[in-house]
Amino acid sequence: MTNVLLVHSSLFGDKSESLAVARAYVSGLPDARVTERALSPSTVPHLEASTFAAMRTPAAELDAAQKSQLALSDTLVAEVEAADTIVLAVPMYNFSIPSTLKAWIDHVARAGRTFRYTEKGPEGLLTGRKVVIFASRGGVYSSESPAAAFDFQEPYLRAVLGFLGLGDVTVVPVEGLAMGPDAAASARAKAMAEAGRLAAAAAERKVA
Numbered sequence: 723m724t725n726v727l728l729v730h731s732s733l734f735g736d737k738s739e740s741l742a743v744a745r746a747y748v749s750g751l752p753d754a755r756v757t758e759r760a761l762s763p764s765t766v767p768h769l770e771a772s773t774f775a776a777m778r779t780p781a782a783e784l785d786a787a788q789k790s791q792l793a794l795s796d797t798l799v800a801e802v803e804a805a806d807t808i809v810l811a812v813p814m815y816n817f818s819i820p821s822t823l824k825a826w827i828d829h830v831a832r833a834g835r836t837f838r839y840t841e842k843g844p845e846g847l848l849t850g851r852k853v854v855i856f857a858s859r860g861g862v863y864s865s866e867s868p869a870a871a872f873d874f875q876e877p878y879l880r881a882v883l884g885f886l887g888l889g890d891v892t893v894v895p896v897e898g899l900a901m902g903p904d905a906a907a908s909a910r911a912k913a914m915a916e917a918g919r920l921a922a923a924a925a926e927r928k929v930a
């Protein structure tokens with residue numbers, strides 16, 4: 723059994739392109755138990771100062787109000803900790819990630835829980851998990867594109883996930899979706915093929 727956490731962050735919910743490819747990937751994984759976390763401002767609101775203060779309070783000193791303020795963060799962290807594979811469906815918004823996904827990261831990045839500071843510098847505590855990101859974009863940002871320098875989606879995610887110990891990251895671009903119907907169809911087909919290939923490779927590792 724593989725525990726999969728699927729986190730999706732598009733404004734368009736079930737009509738999301740990144741989610742469609744992510745779901746195709748997840749459905750091809752063998753023996754997967756899937757938890758889905760749909761992000762929106764109502765399900766995962768921005769962090770508040772009082773919640774951040776509770777995050778920095780030692781567990782033994784938390785009062786009842788602080789414990790309840792931490793409940794959402796505790797749930798989101800537990801979902802990540804329970805996962806063997808974390809799948810992120812992430813549209814590019816204004817060259818970066820949706821603010822809902824940033825809010826999720828702010829709830830999951832917890833000193834002493836998902837990372838810690840040591841004498842040798844910061845250490846991520848979420849090691850041993852795979853991350854697969856389906857990164858959708860209206861334009862094209864892959865390395866040979868002149869727009870590559872505007873991509874703050876993939877580099878940011880690699881940096882912050884790495885900081886948390888999640889260094890095993892595969893990114894599948896679904897890009898060129900706003901560049902006409904032919905480009906969009908070809909982007910979808912290419913990403914779906916890659917999703918199928920990655921799921922088949924995961925299945926092979928499982929039987930090997």
Ligand SMILES: Cc1cc2nc3c(=O)[nH]c(=O)nc-3n(C[C@H](O)[C@H](O)[C@H](O)COP(=O)(O)O)c2cc1C
Binds near residue numbers: 738741859
């Ligand atoms: C608010 C907003 C901002 C966007 N900004 C960008 C952008 O900076 N670059 C880009 O290539 N596409 C941009 N797009 C297009 C989306 O990236 C594209 O529609 C999305 O990847 C489709 O994936 P989804 O269906 O999963 O949301 C933007 C779309 C929205 C709604």
